[in-house]
Amino acid sequence: MNQYAAAAARILDTAGTSGAQYADVQFWTLRQEDVGVRNGDVRNASDTSSAGYGVRVLVDGSWGFFGSDRFDDASFDAAAARATAIAKSGTKVSGRIPAVVPVEKIVAHYETPMTKDPASVSLSARADLLLSAERTGHVAKNVISGYAFMTIYTTVKEFYSTTGSVIAQTLRQAGAGCGVSALGRDQDVQTRGGPGDFGLYQGGGYEVVERANLHARMPEYGREAVILADAPALPSGTRDLILDGSVLNLLMHESIGHALELDRALGWEANFSGVSWATPDQVGKLRFGSPLLNIHADNALPLGLATVGFDDEGVKPERVPLIEDGILRAFLSSRDTAAQTNLPQTASIRAQDWASVPIVRMTNIELAPHEGTLASIVADTKDGLYVAGIRSWSIDDHRLNFQFGPQIGYEIKNGKRGRIYKQPTFTGVSPHFWGSLDRVAGPEEFVVWGTPNCGKGEPEQAGRTTHACSHARFRGATVGVKTGA
Amino acid sequence: MLKAAAGADQAQVTVTISDASYARFARNYVVQNLGAVATQITLTYYVGKRSGSISTDETSPASMARTVARARAIALRVPPDSGFVSLPKPGAIAPARRSYYDATADATPDDRVEKLLPLFARMNASQLSSSGFTTTQINTVAVANSLGVRAAFTGTMSGLQLKAMAEQTSGFAEFYSPDYSRLDPQALAERAATKATLSRVPATFAPGNVTVLLEPSAFAAALKALTEGMGADDVLEEKDSWMVGRIGHRLFSPNVTLRDDWSHPLFANPPFNPQDGVPTEKLTLIDSGVVKHFVSNTYSANKYHVANTGHPNFPANGIVEPGTKSRDALLASIERGVLISRTWYERVVDPRQATITGITRDGVYLIENGKLTKTLKNFRYFVSMIDAFKNIEFSNTQVLTEPDDDTGYSSVLPDAKIANYHLAAQTSFA
Numbered sequence: 001m002n003q004y005a006a007a008a009a010r011i012l013d014t015a016g017t018s019g020a021q022y023a024d025v026q027f028w029t030l031r032q033e034d035v036g037v038r039n040g041d042v043r044n045a046s047d048t049s050s051a052g053y054g055v056r057v058l059v060d061g062s063w064g065f066f067g068s069d070r071f072d073d074a075s076f077d078a079a080a081a082r083a084t085a086i087a088k089s090g091t092k093v094s095g096r097i098p099a100v101v102p103v104e105k106i107v108a109h110y111e112t113p114m115t116k117d118p119a120s121v122s123l124s125a126r127a128d129l130l131l132s133a134e135r136t137g138h139v140a141k142n143v144i145s146g147y148a149f150m151t152i153y154t155t156v157k158e159f160y161s162t163t164g165s166v167i168a169q170t171l172r173q174a175g176a177g178c179g180v181s182a183l184g185r186d187q188d189v190q191t192r193g194g195p196g197d198f199g200l201y202q203g204g205g206y207e208v209v210e211r212a213n214l215h216a217r218m219p220e221y222g223r224e225a226v227i228l229a230d231a232p233a234l235p236s237g238t239r240d241l242i243l244d245g246s247v248l249n250l251l252m253h254e255s256i257g258h259a260l261e262l263d264r265a266l267g268w269e270a271n272f273s274g275v276s277w278a279t280p281d282q283v284g285k286l287r288f289g290s291p292l293l294n295i296h297a298d299n300a301l302p303l304g305l306a307t308v309g310f311d312d313e314g315v316k317p318e319r320v321p322l323i324e325d326g327i328l329r330a331f332l333s334s335r336d337t338a339a340q341t342n343l344p345q346t347a348s349i350r351a352q353d354w355a356s357v358p359i360v361r362m363t364n365i366e367l368a369p370h371e372g373t374l375a376s377i378v379a380d381t382k383d384g385l386y387v388a389g390i391r392s393w394s395i396d397d398h399r400l401n402f403q404f405g406p407q408i409g410y411e412i413k414n415g416k417r418g419r420i421y422k423q424p425t426f427t428g429v430s431p432h433f434w435g436s437l438d439r440v441a442g443p444e445e446f447v448v449w450g451t452p453n454c455g456k457g458e459p460e461q462a463g464r465t466t467h468a469c470s471h472a473r474f475r476g477a478t479v480g481v482k483t484g485a
Numbered sequence: 486m487l488k489a490a491a492g493a494d495q496a497q498v499t500v501t502i503s504d505a506s507y508a509r510f511a512r513n514y515v516v517q518n519l520g521a522v523a524t525q526i527t528l529t530y531y532v533g534k535r536s537g538s539i540s541t542d543e544t545s546p547a548s549m550a551r552t553v554a555r556a557r558a559i560a561l562r563v564p565p566d567s568g569f570v571s572l573p574k575p576g577a578i579a580p581a582r583r584s585y586y587d588a589t590a591d592a593t594p595d596d597r598v599e600k601l602l603p604l605f606a607r608m609n610a611s612q613l614s615s616s617g618f619t620t621t622q623i624n625t626v627a628v629a630n631s632l633g634v635r636a637a638f639t640g641t642m643s644g645l646q647l648k649a650m651a652e653q654t655s656g657f658a659e660f661y662s663p664d665y666s667r668l669d670p671q672a673l674a675e676r677a678a679t680k681a682t683l684s685r686v687p688a689t690f691a692p693g694n695v696t697v698l699l700e701p702s703a704f705a706a707a708l709k710a711l712t713e714g715m716g717a718d719d720v721l722e723e724k725d726s727w728m729v730g731r732i733g734h735r736l737f738s739p740n741v742t743l744r745d746d747w748s749h750p751l752f753a754n755p756p757f758n759p760q761d762g763v764p765t766e767k768l769t770l771i772d773s774g775v776v777k778h779f780v781s782n783t784y785s786a787n788k789y790h791v792a793n794t795g796h797p798n799f800p801a802n803g804i805v806e807p808g809t810k811s812r813d814a815l816l817a818s819i820e821r822g823v824l825i826s827r828t829w830y831e832r833v834v835d836p837r838q839a840t841i842t843g844i845t846r847d848g849v850y851l852i853e854n855g856k857l858t859k860t861l862k863n864f865r866y867f868v869s870m871i872d873a874f875k876n877i878e879f880s881n882t883q884v885l886t887e888p889d890d891d892t893g894y895s896s897v898l899p900d901a902k903i904a905n906y907h908l909a910a911q912t913s914f915a
Binding site: 035039040041042043044045046047048049050051052054062063064065066067068069070082083085086087088089090092093095096097122123124127128131144145181183187188189266267268269270271274277355356357359391392393394395396397398400401403405423425427429457458459481 | 834
């Protein structure tokens with residue numbers, strides 16, 4: 001515990017003598033264990049680790065960051081000096097808005113709870129699980145490919161600041177997924193996989209891999225892939241649309257989570273990740289969706305992929321309503337972005353690793369469950385479409401206009417599932433689409449879905465995010481988009 | 486490391502070292518200012534067809550011994566990969582082009598911010614708000630294996646990307662080069678500001694099939710719909726590539742020639758596959774519209790008994806041959822059309838037809854009688870690149886494009902004029 005205290009003291013002292021008014025340093029030890037199988041072979045068995053530290057320095061309201069993986073006194077001094085020089089360079093620009101000087105002192109420890117330590121499961125047992133699950137997806141001769149994978153993440157962090165904060169965290173996450181591709185009579189290849197958008201990713205230990213339940217899913221994915229390979233494409237039209245949680249969670253990610261990142265709303269990400277159609281001055285006024293739309297940020301959410309004790313500037317998370325009864329209430333924020341807007345802090349600043357500057361992230365968001373089950377929503381739909389799995393997705397840089405391409409679409413007629421369609425695309429404009437939300441399934445089908453590789457920032461960082469939800473129905477959606485060729 | 490792994494049937498070590506700095510700006514000041522040095526060593530240890538990979542940034546002799554032991558432990562525990570045949574034997578690697586520039590390697594934080602000051606001044610003068618970054622980087626990659634492969638490369642890269650924003654309109658400009666001294670921020674600022682101020686209010690335009698002029702950034706995203714299906718794995722194993730059944734066919738306009746050549750003067754790329762150290766073959770992938778080659782690496786070449794072209798599973802050094810007309814002449818040839826600067830969130834909807842969807846961003850403009858006349862609101866497009874490349878023409882200039890988010894590689898591309906490009910819907914903003 002606190003093994004880097006001496007190194008931290010040296011770095012913070014050097015930053016101070018170089019001219020920093022405030023500095024913090026976070027030491028990281030990262031580990032990622034991967035096993036992947038395809039068509040009966042183990043294609044990947046790897047164990048990736050790195051250790052390093054990121055130094056943040058504040059000079060006259062200007063931040064500088066430098067990351068290093070070199071652990072000797074000269075490198076500690078060089079990292080602090082380079083971070084300070086970088087911070088000073090930013091002061092050459094007039095008209096800037098100064099950053100907030102942190103004043104809190106926090107001494108704390110956090111550890112992600114888990115029920116099954118991955119270390120208790122041998123590598124051969126992991127490979128055997130994946131191989132035996134993958135095998136069950138080859139249900140027909142025209143199945144041309146199957147895959148299964150698991151990933152275990154372990155991150156140990158120690159945060160130190162010139163205000164005296166010392167925060168130690170051990171974060172654990174895991175994920176697993178599988179899928180099947182089948183070849184149709186016209187040589188069309190269709191893939192069905194999951195669970196979720198790309199797998200089940202949650203906070204915790206090996207129990208997450210077991211919860212993904214690959215053995216139960218692969219045969220079903222195989223059967224659906226075979227049908228999809230010769231299924232018709234969905235005709236264009238307008239239908240009541242039921243989104244399985246595997247689609248709904250990614251739609252939340254793209255059209256709500258990203259839209260409510262405060263750095264975007266302030267223009268900080270305009271060149272790459274984009275901006276937001278929702279702006280801070282609309283808090284309390286903007287109707288984002290129907291009264292069934294209730295979204296919270298909760299970075300302490302059990303099983304959340306982004307759940308932490310403290311964010312990467314040492315702020316403890318609180319549960320914050322972002323959208324209540326369809327009305328915008330808050331944004332996902334950092335200390336600086338919250339200060340510029342007088343909106344609440346949500347402890348949503350994260351870095352990918354020690355080499356990356358912390359940036360505002362969507363972290364954990366959740367759509368409050370309401371009532372009923374997927375089956376009851378289907379039974380309550382006269383003429384509709386139920387879609388599941390993700391094949392493609394696209395949204396503009398204002399997070400307003402989107403097009404999603406689920407893997408499979410089931411026609412719904414008079415409350416029953418009918419024929420299967422491939423390419424069941426749908427499009428929408430966020431407030432209109434979320435405004436048409438008229439059913440949200442209840443807590444019994446609520447799943448904490450995570451995504452491990454959300455891209456943002458320059459250089460691009462992969463973030464781990466959560467978008468917990470059940471299933472939902474939208475009235476009168478535009479489906480079945482076609483090319484113009 | 487290889488000596489320590491002498492007990493393996495085969496072993497490979499790759500080392501990457503990076504020293505990269507970025508000054509990110511928004512609202513005409515620097516909002517994130519950063520740098521990092523990072524080392525990664527990856528050992529893959531083979532016991533027959535079994536393998537284990539360990540990646541670490543520890544470089545001490547003791548850690549190397551631990552890395553070998555961990556990789557060996559994995560290799561002994563996992564089932565074999567029937568597709569693995571062998572690591573590559575050494576090949577003759579051509580000398581790299583000049584790829585290291587002191588102006589990039591020695592750039593200081595002050596140098597980067599001072600590049601931005603004239604840009605901010607230009608934005609402030611026109612009451613524009615800017616967002617973007619400038620970067621300087623030094624990157625090293627080295628590969629060695631137990632069969633004698635030894636390959637190493639160090640290169641620099643730099644760039645500046647700028648979005649200039651007026652109240653309802655925007656303009657985009659970018660430049661990348663291994664040599665930071667070639668970067669001209671004032672010219673970029675002028676280009677972005679001029680585009681941002683073409684109109685005050687973006688206009689509507691009926692969606693449909695139109696002639697478009699894609700600037701290199703937008704064209705890079707469109708071309709990716711083809712290049713990401715050009716690996717041997719896509720063609721021979723997954724069978725979901727547009728190339729399946731089309732090799733040797735005249736599929737595209739005779740104007741289309743796509744080469745892969747690491748030695749192009751605008752690149753600073755290694756002359757070998759950084760994944761396994763195999764010399765990278767110079768290839769003509771599409772020759773005057775005829776589909777010629779996919780690319781392969783050691784694993785896929787051995788598994789499918791095809792030539793090893795020394796690539797990752799995609800063309801890493803893509804070059805689209807230029808046309809004969811200048812960009813201005815190409816623009817002048819369009820009676821009514823749309824100029825697209827940049828696109829976003831492009832996704833392949835149907836890999837067999839290379840059909841993509843995406844959305845325009847940061848400046849889309851109406852072309853009337855060969856001139857840009859108005860800023861338009863953005864469009865969602867839905868296009869098969871198989872169809873689009875049948876009616877395509879290129880400018881006679883090429884630029885180095887931004888390294889791709891997924892692959893990390895750039896391309897050398899001209900502007901592209903494409904007929905019957907399907908703009909499916911228009912958004913409510915520019």
